[in-house]
Amino acid sequence: MTYCVGIKLxxxxxxxxxxxxxxxxxxxxxxxxxxxxxxxxERILVVQTxxxxxxxxxxxxxxxxxxxxESHGITLWNAKTMFDAATVAGEAVxxxxxxxxxxxxxxxxxxxxSLIVGGQIRGEPPRLFNVYNVGNFIESTAETPxxxxxxxxxxxxxxxxxxxxxxxxxxxxxxxxVSMDSTMKSNLSVGLPLDLVCYGADxxxxxxxKLIDDQDAYFSSIRRSWGQQLRKVFDELPNPQxxxxx
Amino acid sequence: MTYCVGIKLxxxxxxxxxxxxxxxxxxxxxxxxxxxxxxxxERILVVQTxxxxxxxxxxxxxxxxxxxxESHGITLWNAKTMFDAATVAGEAVxxxxxxxxxxxxxxxxxxxxSLIVGGQIRGEPPRLFNVYNVGNFIESTAETPxxxxxxxxxxxxxxxxxxxxxxxxxxxxxxxxVSMDSTMKSNLSVGLPLDLVCYGADxxxxxxxKLIDDQDAYFSSIRRSWGQQLRKVFDELPNPQxxxxx
Numbered sequence: 001m002t003y004c005v006g007i008k009l010x011x012x013x014x015x016x017x018x019x020x021x022x023x024x025x026x027x028x029x030x031x032x033x034x035x036x037x038x039x040x041x042e043r044i045l046v047v048q049t050x051x052x053x054x055x056x057x058x059x060x061x062x063x064x065x066x067x068x069x070e071s072h073g074i075t076l077w078n079a080k081t082m083f084d085a086a087t088v089a090g091e092a093v094x095x096x097x098x099x100x101x102x103x104x105x106x107x108x109x110x111x112x113x114s115l116i117v118g119g120q121i122r123g124e125p126p127r128l129f130n131v132y133n134v135g136n137f138i139e140s141t142a143e144t145p146x147x148x149x150x151x152x153x154x155x156x157x158x159x160x161x162x163x164x165x166x167x168x169x170x171x172x173x174x175x176x177x178v179s180m181d182s183t184m185k186s187n188l189s190v191g192l193p194l195d196l197v198c199y200g201a202d203x204x205x206x207x208x209x210k211l212i213d214d215q216d217a218y219f220s221s222i223r224r225s226w227g228q229q230l231r232k233v234f235d236e237l238p239n240p241q242x243x244x245x246x
Numbered sequence: 247m248t249y250c251v252g253i254k255l256x257x258x259x260x261x262x263x264x265x266x267x268x269x270x271x272x273x274x275x276x277x278x279x280x281x282x283x284x285x286x287x288e289r290i291l292v293v294q295t296x297x298x299x300x301x302x303x304x305x306x307x308x309x310x311x312x313x314x315x316e317s318h319g320i321t322l323w324n325a326k327t328m329f330d331a332a333t334v335a336g337e338a339v340x341x342x343x344x345x346x347x348x349x350x351x352x353x354x355x356x357x358x359x360s361l362i363v364g365g366q367i368r369g370e371p372p373r374l375f376n377v378y379n380v381g382n383f384i385e386s387t388a389e390t391p392x393x394x395x396x397x398x399x400x401x402x403x404x405x406x407x408x409x410x411x412x413x414x415x416x417x418x419x420x421x422x423x424v425s426m427d428s429t430m431k432s433n434l435s436v437g438l439p440l441d442l443v444c445y446g447a448d449x450x451x452x453x454x455x456k457l458i459d460d461q462d463a464y465f466s467s468i469r470r471s472w473g474q475q476l477r478k479v480f481d482e483l484p485n486p487q488x489x490x491x492x
Contacts, residue, residue: 153399157428161473162480170485178480182403208488218486225483227407233475234408234424239416240464242454 001189002150004033004048005179006116007172008128008140010165012200012207013118015046016176018184020191021053034195035060037076037119040205045076045085045119046197050149051112051133052104055096059113062092070095082119082127083139089117090135097135116147119199126201154186155179169198169207174222177212181223194219247435248396250279250294251425252362253418254374254386256411258446258453259364261292262422264430266437267299280441281306283322283365286451291322291331291365292443296395297358297379298350301342305359308338316341328365328373329385335363336381343381362393365445372447400432401425415444415453420468423458427469440465 004017017033031053037045047063049056062068068075071091079085093113101111111133118128130147131137140147145165148156155178162175173196183190194212212219250263263279277299283291293309295302308314314321317337325331339359347357357379364374376393377383386393391411394402401424408421419442429436439459446453458465 151399153397153432154403156432157400157403158476158480160432161476168485173486174483175480177486178483186399186402186406210486210488218484218488222483226479229479229482230404230407230476233472233479234404234421236475237420237424237468237471238464239414240419240423242456242464 001187002033002050003152003155003180003183003187003190004050004116004149005146005155005159005176006046006048006118006128006140007146007159007163007176008118008126008165009145009167009169009172010201011167011169012198012203013046013126013128014169014172014176015048015116015118015195015197015199016173016180017048017195018180018190019193019195020189022189025188028191030193032195034197035063036197036206036209037063038206039077041122042204043077043119043121044199044204044206045082045117045121046199047089048116048149050114052109055100055111055113058096058100059089059092059115062095063089068092068095079121081124082117082121082129085119085121086117086129086131086137086139089115089129089131090137093131093133094135097133114149116149120201120204122204126199151183151187151190155183158182169200173198177219177222178226181226247433248279248296249398249401249426249429249433249436250296250362250395251392251401251405251422252292252294252364252374252386253392253405253409253422254364254372254411255391255413255415255418256447257413257415258444258449259292259372259374260415260418260422261294261362261364261441261443261445262419262426263294263441264426264436265439265441266435268435271434274437276439278441280443281309282443282452282455283309284452285323287368288450289323289365289367290445290450290452291328291363291367292445293335294362294395296360298355301346301357301359304342304346305335305338305361308341309335314338314341325367327370328363328367328375331365331367332363332375332377332383332385335361335375335377336383339377339379340381343379360395362395366447366450368450372445397429397433397436401429404428415446419444423465423468424472427472
């Protein structure tokens with residue numbers, strides 16, 4: 001399985017993904033799910049993938065190419081807006097669907113592939129999209145500034161409590177890491193290393209792309225402190241006084 | 247949807263369930279999912295249900311009856327052990343399956359019904375079981391002292407961080423309420439009022455059965471403090487210092 005989160009802030013966009021893939025509990029492997037498409041100074045795009053790994057690689061491969069017949073020659077490399085880029089990504093998903101879905105169906109396999117597509121193309125502010133397996137998509141707003149892919153539920157409560165569009169990139173990165181920690185703690189199919197990409201609005205260069213493994217001092221300290229402090233807060237909450245102690 | 251949790255401690259068992267049922271986003275209603283079967287001094291059983299409401303009511307109705315042909319006359323009222331009681335509950339699930347599954351299939355509906363069955367029958371310590379839609383079941387252990395039904399993922403991280411068998415009933419009730427709060431915050435299909443049942447080991451009487459609505463002072467204060475303190479802990483965690491502030 002997978003856990004990806006993309007957070008659109010006034011200050012830019014934060015992307016975080018794990019790198020574990022598995023078929024059942026065997027064949028556990030490491031594949032990175034965050035893909036960069038960039039022409040510094042002109043366009044910075046990041047695509048996160050979730051779903052069947054062969055489908056994910058097929059769609060990323062299509063997006064890397066400089067010609068996509070199904071998009072009438074529009075690609076991530078020449079799209080004029082992020083909306084066009086999301087359309088291109090959706091068309092790539094549909095192209096993979098046309099190629100693979102019948103064969104998958106004959107094995108009883110579901111076509112599961114979804115994307116987060118975010119970034120900035122000169123002339124526009126940064127934008128963030130969630131592309132569905134159907135190939136259509138939605139865009140984030142100030143009220144709903146983040147999207148998740150994959151094992152989204154474990155890590156959603158902390159995002160709902162903390163994320164607002166006016167956070168700094170660092171605060172949002174911290175929140176994404178806490179959300180990832182909760183997910184990894186409760187679900188074996190999400191695992192290290194992590195890809196953290198931070199893009200600062202109007203910079204047209206990736207501020208930070210950090211690969212976080214179990215040696216990472218900051219992430220280790222966040223995990224430890226968060227667990228300890230959460231436990232401390234929990235212990236300090238009063239017990240119910242509805243009935244006599246037992 | 248539904249969220250139920252049952253926690254087996256050395257001190258007894260805590261059960262918490264929400265009461266929201268819905269068909270899509272329409273037909274949102276309140277139905278309680280915690281059912282008591284008790285002969286004070288001799289046996290205390292609690293059954294929590296999740297799944298299709300008609301199926302849940304059918305299984306509870308079967309369990310309330312004093313004769314169950316499919317269990318060779320063994321019922322919750324005369325079972326000698328909690329294992330036998332879980333077997334009776336599983337047989338009741340299978341009986342409902344035989345009665346309803348074909349008709350449901352013809353409407354493309356899944357047979358979704360699962361139970362938590364816990365309590366104590368004189369001669370044994372308290373025990374806790376999770377009965378699947380297939381009718382078979384597992385029992386909790388010291389290492390895995392809790393079961394969840396329904397929308398389990400949002401509220402799992404806090405259980406994983408806090409629950410151990412040596413907690414008091416009050417601490418476990420508090421943890422269950424925090425877990426419920428996280429679930430309600432991120433999922434509309436889980437809602438008030440809540441049923442909280444606490445059973446103290448060897449008491450053979452329900453210590454506490456509390457119906458918690460939005461007027462409940464303790465739950466309101468827990469929700470508020472937990473949210474505020476979580477946010478405070480989050481703010482106090484250091485930001486990543488990997489790159490210059492923006």
